[in-house]
Amino acid sequence: MRVRHNQTVNWGPIVAMIVVAAVFTWTQHRAQAAGETALVERGARAVVWPVQSALVRGGTFTRHVAVSAYRGRHIVRENEELERRVQHLEAERLRMVGYYHDNIAMRKKLGWPSLEAPPRITARVIDWSSGRQRKRVTIEANRELERGNIVRTDAGLVGRVIEAQGNRGTAMLLTDAESAVAARVQREGGDLGMVYAAPEASEHGVMLKMVPHSHRADLRPGDFIVSSGDGGVYPKGLPIGVIERVETSSVNVASVTAYMRPFADLEHLDYVLVGRRGD
């Protein structure tokens, strides 16, 4: 049965909520102008992010249960194989620990400063931005994150933390429209330039572009691009990608742009490594 409701609308609370919305928008503007995150945004994230984290964990657990139920027979065999591998890796690890201690002892004898391994944090990706130009992920680590932390995988650079809130934070990927990385070609006397997102070249997967600082730069397909460390945002020597093609400007033949494929799989990030700028 169709219900007829009282058509009188109480506009008072609606106007009050519009005022609240305007105030929240104004506080966001003010905070952004100061390079900070508004308190209301921090509060909203503090409420939603733990739920997202729980959903991601729950989803992973459910997937594991479903897979194990479907592939029950093979799991035992796989487990045995993995146990063998773990034993092998454990033996390797003990060998490496031995080398590490030898290294420390030798450095001490030579009077060199001690070399401590930087503590890299593993973080889980719990959110993907759905923006068309804004390619960002929310990560959750087991330690406190800081703004400016470098995010990478074992394959290569991913981006950096632009907002941190406890052990969760937002990382801007290399494919974000606002991302820019000072880079160089990994060759003797390799050219310097800036690496940006290249959505215009992404028909066949994720692409980045390097715009060299100098005209007549020597960029070749197959060149490896690494961070140059200029500007101090990213550390020196982090692998970024490999050049696939070089295009010459139709206006100025001396001006070139190199399109590269990133080493890190920026479309499928489940876990990332987080380090400090100086690491």
Added chain:
Amino acid sequence: MSYLAYAVLLILLTAMERTWPGWLLISGQGPELVVAAVVAIALCAGPVAGCFGGLVGALLLGSVESAWLGGAFFAFMLVGTVVGVLRGSLLAERAPMAALVTLAAVPLVEIIRLLFAAPPDPGPWLLQTAIAAPYSALLAIPVFAGFQAVTRLLAPEP
């Protein structure tokens, strides 16, 4: 009390929208559950609750997306208030109606938010909206059922 329950459900749906499993995405696009929730609240409880749902939904989603809150507030609160005003007269308080309204509300919200942050290429935006609207409309049915149950439980009509 019902408003608190709406807020809790909105938190859950925002988190679900943002962590939608990859194998359930259609061409990389998931449903817009918060829009479906705002429509459901407005249909179940009227314009004030709809506006409240829009306020909370926009705050949660806009904050998690790091989007401009002004555009999100305008789009979601407008949908919540208009649907709430029209319920009973033009819009019946039924699940299929929630699906139909969501089908129209998703492109509307996207267009309003587009006005504040235009993409360089409208092609992908059109495709994403064309997928998100029916996908969200389909899921608006269980979302509406959930909000209807909560409304009947916590704010029964006389």
